[in-house]
Structure formats: structure tokens, C-alpha cells
Amino acid sequence: MEKQTKSGVIYGDQNFLVPPHLNVGAFILQQILAHNSEQPALINGATGEQITFGEMAQKIVNISSSLSRLGVQQGDVVAICSENRIEFLLTTFAVFHCGAIVTFFNNAYTKAELIHALNISKPKYLFISGEVYKAQYEVIENTKLIKKYVVYDEVPLRSNSIHFRDLVERKVDINSCKYFDFKGTPHTAMILYSSGTTGLAKGAKLSHLNLIVSGLQPMITDRNLTPLMIAPWSSTMGIILIMKEMSYGRTCVYLSKYNEELFLQTIQKYKIGVLVVAPPLIVMFCKSTLVNKYDVSSVELIYSGGAPVTSEVIDQLKTRFPHMLVIQGYGMTEGTGGVTQDSDKAPKQGSVGKVLPGFIIKVVNPDTNKTLGCGEPGEIRIKGLAVFQGYVGKDLQDIVDDEGYYKTGDIAYYDEDGYFYIVDRIKELIKYKGWQVTPTELETVILQHPAVKDAGVTGAPDTLAGELPTAFVVKQPGAKVIEQDIIDFVANKVAPWKKLRGGVLFVDEIPKTPSGKILRRKLQELLSKQSPQKLPASKL
Structure with missing residues (x-):
């Protein structure tokens, strides 16, 4: 149960039943196999392409087995540079399963951003969309890091490249496919890049344990509503939320990129009930004239993260769409996604909710390090099972305090009920x-x-x-x-x-x-x- 101590430290539920193998790929595969094999797992809202949970499970083990045959070993870094697509998630889960580390490069990266990210994680293998392969191959190849390219689309290949279909077609018995057993010891599973809002992005190391804990946290809602995901899966918000939805067996509709009219068409076509969006799209709903052309009455819930949404913006949305409820969460790459989350059962407008399971939070004066109490704005500091392992090549000493809490740089306060309210970032x-x-x-x-x-x-x-x-x-x-x-x-x-x-x-x-x-x-x-x-x- 959530509790608050007299010292002003706030606890989320710390009780977790985690598998002793500590492999998030095996954990996700087990979750997928528990659902109806004929149920759609993912639907591309633009093209209608879809995959069932049964098909997904089979392809994950096929790819995992193929990666091992390619020579991918425990601890090797495998990168993905692509738009949102079914192959993206299949690759991610397969990399986990075979014990390697996955990292993502946004397909819209500039040359400089791509080189910067490559030099942080130093991947040996790269899964890449045909479009990016054609546009960025020379840039990537000049880093002399990539041993093998795996291309999602049917395009002419260089000698060090193969098609993705070659990894999928060789069918493997699910029951005989071995996952990498970490035997209870946390190992790095994913390298994500901090958003770089105030400087160059850093590579945050997330462990299999971090991701399993995140996957066990409560969903946005337990209502039977179809979600629409548009955040890039190369981002923390995008990948963590889609992984959680997959784990809970919910059919997810996604888009590979945002286009206002396509977004609204998809809501109408698939009767979307939950939107997972950043604040600018809430503003779009408040001000867009295009919204009037489409039936968005199926949307009951909007879950927003990435930046705070104020009560004023929510009031504007309610004026136009009284049936829509906005709930917010607060999180970061270093917290493996969400750290706090509001509930659709008892939401507090303007709040980012209560502490999620797996975290301990304290609010401190950043100048004196004094722990602050209810209603006193200060820096959020966090620790717990979902807090990351640190940055690639960086010393943890500068980012944690004397008690081991990660210093987020975010200013917030909490009320008497334990609900948090974000003020802003210290540096901003x-x-x-x-x-x-x-x-x-x-x-x-x-x-x-x-x-x-x-x-x-x-x-x-x-x-x-x-x-x-x-x-x-x-x-x-x-x-x-x-x-x-x-x-x-x-x-x-x-x-x-x-x-x-x-x-x-x-x-x-x-x-x-x-x-x-x-x-x-x-x-x-x-x-x-x-x-x-x-x-x-x-x-x-």
C-alpha cells in the first residue's frame, strides 16, 4: 500500500513478484502467450496491417533464434532505426529474449544526432527501415561500428546487409526456444537517450528488472477501451507504454507519424477510447477546426505525459468535449517511464497523480537538501526498483544525493492526499x-x-x-x-x-x-x- 512517512518521503507499493530469470523478453513472451492467440495485438491505423498475439509470439522466438545464429551474444548492443511498425516491436522483444541490449535511433535524427547516439551505445547490429537505410547508410557506415544491417523493407542491399524476412521465416518451436537466464542478477536491457531539452542527449541504461517492474505497474485504465499510440517507439513514453499495453493483452492501434487528419480519421474508424498523447495534441483538440469533421465521441480518456497540462487547458477541452477526461502522469527516461500517475477513478485536475509502485520519492530544497513537506515546492528525487542504472560512460556521483536518490531537476509539490503537481524544471x-x-x-x-x-x-x-x-x-x-x-x-x-x-x-x-x-x-x-x-x- 502507498504510505507517507513523517519525514516527508512518499512510497509507492514496493511489493513485486518478479521472475527469477530477470529477462524482460521472457516475461513479455509469457504475458503474450497468456492472451487469446487470435486477438489482434497491433493495428496500423494508417494501413490496417495487423498482427495477432499468437503470430507475435511465434515471430519473437523465430527472430530471437535467428539473432543467436547471427552471432548476437549476451551484452551485445542491437540498434533499431525506424518509424513505428510491427517489426520494430518484434525486434525489440526478440533482442531482450536472447540476452542482448536494444537501443533506438529516431528515424528523424539529423546526421549529427545520429552520430552522437551511435557513439554512445556503439551497436554491432542495426535493424533499419528501407528509407533510412538509403538515406543514412554512408553516415552510419563511416562510424565503423555496425557488423550487420538488417533491413525491414525490400530495397537493394549492400554486402553487409540482410532482409528482415530472412530472420522471421525460419520457424522455431516456441516451447524449445531458450531465453537467456540472468539468474536473478540485473543486467542492462535497453539504452534510451534522455530528451536533451537542455543539452546533448545522454544514454540511460535500463535493466531487465527496471522494465519488468514498469510492466507490472497499473495500466492507464482498466476500462475496455482501445488505445491509440502515436508517440515514437524510439522515445521513452512511446516504448514503455506500448510494452505495458502488450503485457496486459490490450489491442493497440498505432500510427507511424502524426498527421492531424489521419489522427482524427483513425479515431473515428477504430472507435478509439483512449488517446496517449503529449500536451500539444490536447491544445489541438481545443483549437482545431478539423475536429468538427470527424466523430470523436468514442474518446473517453486522454492520458498525457511528457510535459504538464494546466487546469486552464483542461477546462478549455471540457468546454468543447465534456465527455473527455484528462489524466496525467509524470515520468522520465531515468525512471523507466512513469513515476507518478493519476487515476481515472478519482482524478485530481492539474495533478500528475500518486507515486507508482516501485518508487520512493522525496521533495527537497535543491540548495539546502532539506526534505520538504506537504505543499512545499522543491526538487523531486527518486529511488526504487524502476530507477535506471546510470548513463553510459558517466559517473553516478553527480546525479544522486547522499542517500542514493536520483536528482531529477524537476520542481513539484504534493498535497495532503499524496497527489503531485509539477511546477517546472530547475534549469528552465x-x-x-x-x-x-x-x-x-x-x-x-x-x-x-x-x-x-x-x-x-x-x-x-x-x-x-x-x-x-x-x-x-x-x-x-x-x-x-x-x-x-x-x-x-x-x-x-x-x-x-x-x-x-x-x-x-x-x-x-x-x-x-x-x-x-x-x-x-x-x-x-x-x-x-x-x-x-x-x-x-x-x-x-
Whole structure:
């Protein structure tokens, strides 16, 4: 049971029955085999392609056996660089099963980002979509890391490459296929890259135990609703949530990329009941005119993660779609996905819920390390069975405190019922003349303006004030709005120190991670490219 100690430390349920082999691939396969073999496991919402749980189980063991024949050994790193597709998950589960380590490269990575990730995890084998293979082969090959390429699509191959179908076609007896037994000792299963919102991404090592614990945590809802997944499976939110849904035997509809009309068509076609989305898509539901063309009445629940959604945005959604319930979770790569999660049974609007099983949380003053109590904002620090093993090539000493808690860098508080509320990230807080300004609060206010489609806020350096709150705004199509309109709109709704003294810059899009977090370092880069004459003068 969840409890709170007098010291202000909050516990999630720590009782877990984990298999002694500690192989998450064997754990997932066992879960899949427990479900109706004829039931669809995955459906591509764009093409209608699907796979049943029975077919999935058979292909996992086929691929696992083929990997062993290729020479993949325990501890080898196997990478996947592809859009969301059925082969992506089959590969992931098979890599786990045979004892190797899986890592993912987003198929939209730039050349520099791809090279950076390759040099972190140093994979020997790479599963890759035909499109990326054709576009990035030379870049990848120049790193001299990859021993063998496995290509998902039917494209002309180089000598060091094979087709994915060659690994799948050789059928193996499920009962005779051996998984790698770690004999109760945690080993690395996955390397995920932190979102890099404030700098270059780091490679976070997640163990088989981490992933099993995550898979045993409660689902978003126990209602019989079909979920739609659109987050890239190369992201933490995407891969962890789809793995959990698979473990619980739920048919999942997915899309390989986001397109507003396709997204809405898929909801209507498959009568989607649960949307798993980042906050920008909730804003889309609030403001889109295209939504009116489609029947979205089947959507009962929206689960949001990646960044906080304020009560104001939720109120806007409820005004337009009273039947939709928004629940939030809070998590990170270093916590193997979710750390807290709200419930659709007793939700608290604006909250990210209670501590999930497998975690212990304390909230501290980051300057004094003093543990804080109910209602006192401070840094969230976590430890427990689902907390990661550390970063590739990095010393843990700098990221944990004296008691072994991981320092998340996120500011939050909890209420008397143990519900948590996210304020912002320490590094993203704007410091104006000694005052702290949270970018997300200002973004919420700006998004209330009818001419605004999207917004991001950061601090512009200022010699007198420290930083000036500055907004980047994407206009609604055809909207006529000028900088002063936004400045005045915000000034009438916030305290004096929160005004947009850094001005407003209009842009075509707000840079974000695949999971929907605003890349404030990119906003800072955009600011640095503005000439001094174009930057607003400080109005102190």
C-alpha cells in the first residue's frame, strides 16, 4: 500500500513478484502467450496491417533464434532505426529474449544526432527501415561500428546487409526456444537517450528488472477501451507504454507519424477510447477546426505525459468535449517511464497523480537538501526498483544525493492526499530580478489567445534583470496578431514580474522532442541568432 512517512518521503507499493530469470523478453513472451492467440495485438491505423498475439509470439522466438545464429551474444548492443511498425516491436522483444541490449535511433535524427547516439551505445547490429537505410547508410557506415544491417523493407542491399524476412521465416518451436537466464542478477536491457531539452542527449541504461517492474505497474485504465499510440517507439513514453499495453493483452492501434487528419480519421474508424498523447495534441483538440469533421465521441480518456497540462487547458477541452477526461502522469527516461500517475477513478485536475509502485520519492530544497513537506515546492528525487542504472560512460556521483536518490531537476509539490503537481524544471526556470518565472505558466496564458496555435517561453539574457521572459508564438492560420497584442494579453493576466519583457517572436513551429517536450535550448539558439537591434529593449 502507498504510505507517507513523517519525514516527508512518499512510497509507492514496493511489493513485486518478479521472475527469477530477470529477462524482460521472457516475461513479455509469457504475458503474450497468456492472451487469446487470435486477438489482434497491433493495428496500423494508417494501413490496417495487423498482427495477432499468437503470430507475435511465434515471430519473437523465430527472430530471437535467428539473432543467436547471427552471432548476437549476451551484452551485445542491437540498434533499431525506424518509424513505428510491427517489426520494430518484434525486434525489440526478440533482442531482450536472447540476452542482448536494444537501443533506438529516431528515424528523424539529423546526421549529427545520429552520430552522437551511435557513439554512445556503439551497436554491432542495426535493424533499419528501407528509407533510412538509403538515406543514412554512408553516415552510419563511416562510424565503423555496425557488423550487420538488417533491413525491414525490400530495397537493394549492400554486402553487409540482410532482409528482415530472412530472420522471421525460419520457424522455431516456441516451447524449445531458450531465453537467456540472468539468474536473478540485473543486467542492462535497453539504452534510451534522455530528451536533451537542455543539452546533448545522454544514454540511460535500463535493466531487465527496471522494465519488468514498469510492466507490472497499473495500466492507464482498466476500462475496455482501445488505445491509440502515436508517440515514437524510439522515445521513452512511446516504448514503455506500448510494452505495458502488450503485457496486459490490450489491442493497440498505432500510427507511424502524426498527421492531424489521419489522427482524427483513425479515431473515428477504430472507435478509439483512449488517446496517449503529449500536451500539444490536447491544445489541438481545443483549437482545431478539423475536429468538427470527424466523430470523436468514442474518446473517453486522454492520458498525457511528457510535459504538464494546466487546469486552464483542461477546462478549455471540457468546454468543447465534456465527455473527455484528462489524466496525467509524470515520468522520465531515468525512471523507466512513469513515476507518478493519476487515476481515472478519482482524478485530481492539474495533478500528475500518486507515486507508482516501485518508487520512493522525496521533495527537497535543491540548495539546502532539506526534505520538504506537504505543499512545499522543491526538487523531486527518486529511488526504487524502476530507477535506471546510470548513463553510459558517466559517473553516478553527480546525479544522486547522499542517500542514493536520483536528482531529477524537476520542481513539484504534493498535497495532503499524496497527489503531485509539477511546477517546472530547475534549469528552465526564468530568473527575473530575483523572481522565479515558470515558462509553462506563461505558455498556458499565451495559448488562451484565440490567434495563437502554439507557444514556447524562455528567458533572454539581460545585464540588469538577469533574464527577461520571452515568447515564441505560432499563429493560427490566417490570424492577424502583432507582438504588442500578445504582450498586453499576458500583462493583464499575470503578476508584474511575469510580463513578457523580452518580447514576442513569431515562428513557424515550436521545437519539441518526439514526446512533446519543448526544446528550450533550441529556443535559446533562436534567440542567439537575433541581432541586438531586433531584440526588445529591457523595460524594467
